[in-house]
Amino acid sequence: MSILVVGSVAFDDIATPSGRRQNVLGGAATYFALAASYFTDVRVVAVVGEDFSAEHEDVLKKRGVDTRGLQRSKGKTFRWGGQYLDNLNEAKTEFTELNVFEKFQPQIPDEYLNSPFLFLANIDPTLQAAVRLEMNGARLTGGDTMNYWIQSTPKELAETLKLVNILLINDAETKMLGGDRSLPRAARKVLALGPQALVVKHGEYGATIFFREGAFGIGSHPFRAPALPIEEVQDPTGAGDSFAGGFMGYLASQDELNREVLKRALFYGGVMGSFAVERFGTERLQTLTRNEIDARFQLFRELTHLG
Amino acid sequence: MSILVVGSVAFDDIATPSGRRQNVLGGAATYFALAASYFTDVRVVAVVGEDFSAEHEDVLKKRGVDTRGLQRSKGKTFRWGGQYLDNLNEAKTEFTELNVFEKFQPQIPDEYLNSPFLFLANIDPTLQAAVRLEMNGARLTGGDTMNYWIQSTPKELAETLKLVNILLINDAETKMLGGDRSLPRAARKVLALGPQALVVKHGEYGATIFFREGAFGIGSHPFRAPALPIEEVQDPTGAGDSFAGGFMGYLASQDELNREVLKRALFYGGVMGSFAVERFGTERLQTLTRNEIDARFQLFRELTHLG
Numbered sequence: 090m091s092i093l094v095v096g097s098v099a100f101d102d103i104a105t106p107s108g109r110r111q112n113v114l115g116g117a118a119t120y121f122a123l124a125a126s127y128f129t130d131v132r133v134v135a136v137v138g139e140d141f142s143a144e145h146e147d148v149l150k151k152r153g154v155d156t157r158g159l160q161r162s163k164g165k166t167f168r169w170g171g172q173y174l175d176n177l178n179e180a181k182t183e184f185t186e187l188n189v190f191e192k193f194q195p196q197i198p199d200e201y202l203n204s205p206f207l208f209l210a211n212i213d214p215t216l217q218a219a220v221r222l223e224m225n226g227a228r229l230t231g232g233d234t235m236n237y238w239i240q241s242t243p244k245e246l247a248e249t250l251k252l253v254n255i256l257l258i259n260d261a262e263t264k265m266l267g268g269d270r271s272l273p274r275a276a277r278k279v280l281a282l283g284p285q286a287l288v289v290k291h292g293e294y295g296a297t298i299f300f301r302e303g304a305f306g307i308g309s310h311p312f313r314a315p316a317l318p319i320e321e322v323q324d325p326t327g328a329g330d331s332f333a334g335g336f337m338g339y340l341a342s343q344d345e346l347n348r349e350v351l352k353r354a355l356f357y358g359g360v361m362g363s364f365a366v367e368r369f370g371t372e373r374l375q376t377l378t379r380n381e382i383d384a385r386f387q388l389f390r391e392l393t394h395l396g
Numbered sequence: 397m398s399i400l401v402v403g404s405v406a407f408d409d410i411a412t413p414s415g416r417r418q419n420v421l422g423g424a425a426t427y428f429a430l431a432a433s434y435f436t437d438v439r440v441v442a443v444v445g446e447d448f449s450a451e452h453e454d455v456l457k458k459r460g461v462d463t464r465g466l467q468r469s470k471g472k473t474f475r476w477g478g479q480y481l482d483n484l485n486e487a488k489t490e491f492t493e494l495n496v497f498e499k500f501q502p503q504i505p506d507e508y509l510n511s512p513f514l515f516l517a518n519i520d521p522t523l524q525a526a527v528r529l530e531m532n533g534a535r536l537t538g539g540d541t542m543n544y545w546i547q548s549t550p551k552e553l554a555e556t557l558k559l560v561n562i563l564l565i566n567d568a569e570t571k572m573l574g575g576d577r578s579l580p581r582a583a584r585k586v587l588a589l590g591p592q593a594l595v596v597k598h599g600e601y602g603a604t605i606f607f608r609e610g611a612f613g614i615g616s617h618p619f620r621a622p623a624l625p626i627e628e629v630q631d632p633t634g635a636g637d638s639f640a641g642g643f644m645g646y647l648a649s650q651d652e653l654n655r656e657v658l659k660r661a662l663f664y665g666g667v668m669g670s671f672a673v674e675r676f677g678t679e680r681l682q683t684l685t686r687n688e689i690d691a692r693f694q695l696f697r698e699l700t701h702l703g
Contacts (some may be wrong), residue, residue: 106577106670133482177577265626270413270484272625293579294601295622311554313700318579349703356702393620394701395663 090228091130091155092341094121094334095195095220096210098135098159100275102170102184103369105177107323113370114145116167117210117233120327123374124334124361125208127382129341132201134158134220138166138189148375157198162189177322178292195220202226206341208333211235214242214249221252229346231255232284233329239266250284257333259290273311275300277374280304288336288355290329290386293318295359298351307348314355315393324369328362331374335361360385397535398437398462399648401428401641402502402527403517405442405466409477409491410483410676414630420677421452423474424517424540427634430681431641431668432515433459434689436648439508441465442525445473445496455682464505469496484629485599501695502527509533513648515640518542521549521556528559534590537654538562538644539591540636558590564640566597580606580618587611595643595662597636600625602666605658614655621662622700631676635669638681642668667692 096118102111120134125131132155137145141161149156159240167190170183174324195216207224209217209232221230232253238246239262252255256279260272267275272289275297279287285304295315302309336358343350360382367373403425407519425442432438439462444452448468456463474497477490502523514531515537516524519632527536539560545553546569558561563586567579574582579596583606588593590610597603602622609616643665652659667689674680 122417271625271628294598297625304530310699311624313622313624315620315700317618317620318604320580321578352702389703391619393622395659 090205092206093132093204094208095134099167104305117330121334122328124331125338128338136160136193214246218249255286256284257288316359322366331365332358332362397512399513400439400511401515402441406474411479417676423636427637428641431638432645435645443467443500521553525556562593563591564595623666629673638672639665639669
């Protein structure tokens with residue numbers, strides 16, 4: 090079934106121990122869409138500027154992503170610069186130019202309104218809520234957020250969280266949002282805010298999914314999918330969004346939502362995140378095959394399962 | 397089969413978000429011995445001072461640990477003070493009083509010389525090497541070290557590493573010792589220094605074992621055992637030593653050393669580490685049952701394995 094992602098498209102300047110790149114096509118919606126495209130039909134709503142060319146759009150189109158929801162505005166596309174020279178696990182932002190993203194008002198094309206799956210990438214929670222309410226037939230909604238919204242718009246975020254089925258954030262965001270230094274306790278407090286499930290992304294260590302009691306009829310035991318360390322992380326940008334794309338894309342490809350499907354989705358999330366970081370920007374996500382993806386899935390399984 | 401551990405016994409002053417404790421019995425050898433005692437016979441060589449009472453020794457004896465190797469010296473036992481108030485994942489040392497530990501010269505009782513398994517806890521690599529050479533009939537030797545020895549006695553450490561079969565250290569120590577920011581590459585460089593296997597401990601995220609090509613006849617694919625987050629970490633002190641005790645203790649209890657046994661050992665390491673942090677000091681490690689341990693092993697397995 091198809092999935093709609095609403096989020097950012099950006100051009101990034103990136104410096105890592107492996108090198109530097111400028112004007113790399115990025116943004117959460119881009120990484121998410123490419124990762125999810127290996128599992129299901131993807132539709133994207135985002136805003137781009139006049140510097141976004143047909144070749145840029147082709148990166149998405151070549152993966153079959155429906156780009157009719159790309160809104161073109163006067164001005165430049167959102168730009169971000171960051172470096173990971175001291176720490177591959179955390180970006181140091183060097184500049185942020187919101188440009189056309191500053192006035193982003195998501196417009197959902199009519200043809201997208203029937204999308205059974207929805208992913209609200211990391212944007213203003215007020216916009217996330219508006220999109221979710223417009224997409225009121227969505228069967229399952231995933232969402233992301235960040236420390237900025239947790240701290241500056243807590244009330245708006247609380248309203249959005251009531252509309253999200255599965256929230257995907259990292260360890261630090263979970264502890265901040267739950268207001269607790271214990272991850273399991275923080276997770277429980279986040280689940281009390283609305284979501285039925287919370288996926289906590291641990292970077293190179295994989296991810297854990299926590300469930301609200303009774304959610305999806307599958308009990309409340311968490312599940313952890315370990316990733317495996319990558320030989321050469323060239324560029325960590327977009328790893329979390331690629332994880333979300335693999336996770337949500339796999340869910341959207343399945344007829345049923347049960348514990349086993351959610352577990353496999355968590356593994357596929359880790360798989361897509363691990364591919365994303367092997368090259369700068371979305372390079373690796375543009376040319377994968379489903380065979381490569383499933384081979385890495387099997388590898389992750391073999392290298393973490395007892396006999 | 398029996399295992400001999402050579403390391404420190406200490407009294408710790410500990411402050412964590414859960415509270416403060418003073419004069420808590422600790423030290424790497426203590427945590428290791430208690431954790432390993434649930435799997436096999438344990439012998440301990442360490443130095444203690446006049447403040448080490450019969451009741452302290454009883455903590456080990458009650459778990460069946462052979463304490464004939466405890467050397468009593470004039471003066472006070474090694475003392476360490478640390479706090480985890482800002483970060484449960486990293487101790488901030490407040491004071492270190494080496495006391496009798498400063499002149500520690502491990503004496504192996506004759507009755508211990510036939511121990512088939514040996515663990516060299518984190519002490520001066522020169523002493524580790526001397527013990528290992530004296531225990532020249534040992535079937536398998538595990539070892540630990542830390543940033544201090546990696547930086548200040550690299551040559552001595554290099555000699556010791558040639559004598560160790562399995563090295564157990566954490567992520568940061570692996571990258572420092574291997575001189576590489578990529579964990580898999582750093583691991584390969586560490587393995588080139590001597591050990592056949594390297595266990596990298598990831599704290600709350602579990603551990604990964606890397607193998608030298610052809611080691612133990614089991615190929616060179618790594619294996620990762622994920623731990624699961626603990627509701628309330630009261631005191632992280634000794635988690636790594638308890639992990640080592642569970643890992644080495646389980647290996648010593650098995651007839652054969654194959655890939656499956658090493659994988660299970662990694663899970664048991666995570667299990668013992670997860671118990672250790674639930675209470676201050678060695679409290680939780682003193683009163684476990686093998687049933688509780690195996691129940692948590694099953695829990696870790698269920699919560700990380702696909703169907």
